[in-house]
Amino acid sequence: MKRNTTINLSYLLLCNAINFFLNKNKLLFFGLTITVLCFCGQFAHGQLSVSENGRYLVSHDNxxxxxxxxxxxxxxxxxxxxxxxxxxxxxxxxxxxxxxxxxxxxxxxxxxxxxxxxxxxxxxxxxxxxxxxxxxxxxxxxxxxxxxxxxxxxxxxxxxxxxxxxxxxxxxxxxxxxxxxxxxxxxxxxxxxxxxxxxxxxxxxxxxxxxxxxxxxxxxxxxxxxxxxxxxxxxxxxxxxxxxxxxxxxxxxxxxxxxxxxxxxxxxxxxxxxxxxxxxxxxxxxxxxxxxxxxxxxxxxxxxxxxxxxxxxxxxxxxxxxxxxxxxxxxxxxxxxxxxxxxxxxxxxxxxxxxxxxxxxxxxxxxxxxxxxxxxxxSFIPDQTIIVNGVGAADSLNVAMRSGDKQIMVYLPEPAEITLDLKNKIKSKKLTGEWINPKTGDRKDAGKFKKNELIKIHTPEDWEDALFLLK
Missing domain, CATH: 3.20.20.80 (Glycosidases)
Known part of the structure; x- marks a missing residue:
């Protein structure tokens, strides 16, 4: 299995210099901006390889x-x-x-x-x-x-x-x-x-x-x-x-x-x-x-x-x-x-x-x-044990992921009410929830939560599907 752990510092310094130059020269005409963006796109990734943990792909600078x-x-x-x-x-x-x-x-x-x-x-x-x-x-x-x-x-x-x-x-x-x-x-x-x-x-x-x-x-x-x-x-x-x-x-x-x-x-x-x-x-x-x-x-x-x-x-x-x-x-x-x-x-x-x-x-x-x-x-990994009630099935399968003990993410493909178990899943005592509409990108506050409790969440009204992010 191929792994990539090399960090290309030269590339990072180059892009930082380009960003600084563009910020200082607001009147650069549009064509030059596009040229620079294309240049960065061409060298931004280079040859891809498999990440060290084997779960995703990484660019030449990791x-x-x-x-x-x-x-x-x-x-x-x-x-x-x-x-x-x-x-x-x-x-x-x-x-x-x-x-x-x-x-x-x-x-x-x-x-x-x-x-x-x-x-x-x-x-x-x-x-x-x-x-x-x-x-x-x-x-x-x-x-x-x-x-x-x-x-x-x-x-x-x-x-x-x-x-x-x-x-x-x-x-x-x-x-x-x-x-x-x-x-x-x-x-x-x-x-x-x-x-x-x-x-x-x-x-x-x-x-x-x-x-x-x-x-x-x-x-x-x-x-x-x-x-x-x-x-x-x-x-x-x-x-x-x-x-x-x-x-x-x-x-x-x-x-x-x-x-x-x-x-x-x-x-x-x-x-x-x-x-x-x-x-x-x-x-x-x-x-x-x-x-x-x-x-x-x-x-x-x-x-x-x-x-x-x-x-x-x-x-x-x-x-x-x-x-x-x-x-x-x-x-x-x-x-x-x-x-x-x-x-x-x-x-x-x-x-x-x-x-x-x-x-x-x-x-x-x-x-x-x-x-x-x-x-x-x-950093997120699948974890269906987060959903303790209302997992659903087939066209209505609700799914969950977590990033270590810091964040939880749930996707609800249809309007639904589900129960999440936060015990031993997330470290912080003060948690903030947010809804994201996958159709429009709109975000909506979902309130505050405590880490060691079961919580019920319900998709916002009139949304076809929804993302719930807890952090």
């Missing part, structure tokens, strides 16, 4: 990294340069920190397969997965600007906005007829090509799989070979401390089923798809496993998704998924059915993706990020 992901699966194939900039800029402004994207697809959802928006093919030889490379990279010269030049541009543009790419080498293998592109003969060489090409990019998080299970030795070996190729391309040898990797699994499953002992797996990922009420139990199972590793709830029910039996997937349900994953000790990624394929799959589309990107669900998650950044979110 700063806890707050993951808020968006599934933009078709990013590398379906958007032109201008659209890429619009998408990444908007998501950065909304506080998203990671975009899930596949470098190539082999499935009917991204059409045409293995080509990008400019008609450039990913491979000159599909059987060997040999990349199609041309000389030059001038975007104004269509004979020079190839598929992989466009991939380069997107990764660099994401870095400018301080965004990481959860980078899937391949997405969408049909399991009923075997893996339909990658195999044991081409996996290693393809991985090494990618690792060598992107070894200097610090905003890549490598991800094996692609909505696919690994039910036998052959399947597992393919991903082991791909991971080995990537790592040797990055590091020059099989040194998995130089890469950060996970695996994107099929719905209803978790990576811990097949890859718990894989040397390249740094954090687990699960997918619930329509079974979003199982998020807390699924994340909890991995959180309480013997191997300490961060857990990402990588895919749930997509906002406005018409394909789910549990539809409609409202902004309220979007918030529930984020907080359930977080309160179980995990990381979370959001999805919107209008966005992930960028209009390629008509049966999943209800409005243009450029409008859907400003959805209420996305706004709710900006509030989620603001709230998490207002507390030491990384």
């Amino acid at each position: 700063t806890p990294f707050l993951w808020l992901g968006d599934t933009g699966w078709g990013l590398f194939q379906k958007l032109n340069r201008e659209e890429v900039d619009f998408y990444l800029k908007t998501r950065a402004e909304q506080s998203f920190s990671v975009i899930h994207a596949a470098v190539v697809h082999k499935n009917p959802f991204i059409v045409p397969e293995l080509e990008n928006i400019y008609g450039d093919k990913a491979f000159e030889d599909e059987a060997l997965m040999k990349p199609a490379i041309t000389e030059g990279n001038n975007p104004k010269d269509e004979t020079a600007y190839d598929y992989w030049d466009h991939v380069d541009y997107i990764i660099e543009k994401a870095d400018e906005y301080g965004i990481y790419i959860l980078f899937l080498p391949l997405f969408g293998m049909a399991e009923d007829d075997g893996y339909n592109l990658i195999n044991e003969k081409n996996a290693y060489s393809y991985g090494k090509f990618l690792g060598s090409r992107y070894k200097e990019r610090k905003n890549i998080i490598w991800c094996m799989g692609g909505d696919v299970l690994s039910e036998n030795e052959n399947c597992i070996n393919i991903w082991n070979l791909l991971a080995k190729g990537v790592t040797e391309g990055v590091a020059g040898n099989e040194d998995y401390t130089k890469t950060l990797m996970s695996y994107h699994i099929r719905g209803g499953h978790t990576t811990s089923e097949s890859f718990m002992e894989a040397p390249w797996l740094d954090f687990n990922m699960n997918q619930t798809w329509d079974l979003y009420t199982s998020i807390y139990s699924m994340v909890s199972k991995d959180y309480n496993s013997m191997k300490l590793a961060p857990i990402l709830h990588g895919e749930g029910a997509y906002e406005d998704g018409p394909e789910y039996p549990t539809k409609p997937i409202t902004p309220h349900k979007i918030r529930k998924q984020a907080y359930w994953a977080t309160f179980a000790g995990g990381l979370h990624t959001y999805g919107n059915s209008n966005i992930w394929s960028f209009g390629t799959n008509p049966k999943y589309v209800t409005e243009d993706w450029k409008k859907a990107i400003f959805s209420e669900g996305a706004r709710s998650l900006s509030i989620y990020t603001q709230f998490m950044k207002s507390i030491d979110w990384w």
Whole structure:
């Protein structure tokens, strides 16, 4: 397991100097301000790694990294340069920190397969997965600007906005007829090509799989070979401390089923798809496993998704998924059915993706990020023993966390009255409670409490869901 304990003092001094300069020069024009912000975003995190306690990710200076992901699966194939900039800029402004994207697809959802928006093919030889490379990279010269030049541009543009790419080498293998592109003969060489090409990019998080299970030795070996190729391309040898990797699994499953002992797996990922009420139990199972590793709830029910039996997937349900994953000790990624394929799959589309990107669900998650950044979110651990009456279940599951013996946090996904036991949970004799509205970010005083007592709390009137913070 990779750990990061290095503190980059030079970076901290640089940012302090920049902040001082900006405060002293209020009349700096807007463009310069944005340039400085982009510069800070580009170097603020650097290569991510697993925290020393194995529960979350940290940047190169050991700063806890707050993951808020968006599934933009078709990013590398379906958007032109201008659209890429619009998408990444908007998501950065909304506080998203990671975009899930596949470098190539082999499935009917991204059409045409293995080509990008400019008609450039990913491979000159599909059987060997040999990349199609041309000389030059001038975007104004269509004979020079190839598929992989466009991939380069997107990764660099994401870095400018301080965004990481959860980078899937391949997405969408049909399991009923075997893996339909990658195999044991081409996996290693393809991985090494990618690792060598992107070894200097610090905003890549490598991800094996692609909505696919690994039910036998052959399947597992393919991903082991791909991971080995990537790592040797990055590091020059099989040194998995130089890469950060996970695996994107099929719905209803978790990576811990097949890859718990894989040397390249740094954090687990699960997918619930329509079974979003199982998020807390699924994340909890991995959180309480013997191997300490961060857990990402990588895919749930997509906002406005018409394909789910549990539809409609409202902004309220979007918030529930984020907080359930977080309160179980995990990381979370959001999805919107209008966005992930960028209009390629008509049966999943209800409005243009450029409008859907400003959805209420996305706004709710900006509030989620603001709230998490207002507390030491990384110091909280799940503790359901705090709730002694009114835990609820399924769509109304109330969940609790605590930060040592100093703070308690509860999420109530529906209007409810619950009883909390503060005995031996919190140290201070004088406690202050506060309500936070996850939909709007509004805060409301909840009164004073004593540490060694049972307390009843009731969600504020007319709130769909609520956060209760006691400190």
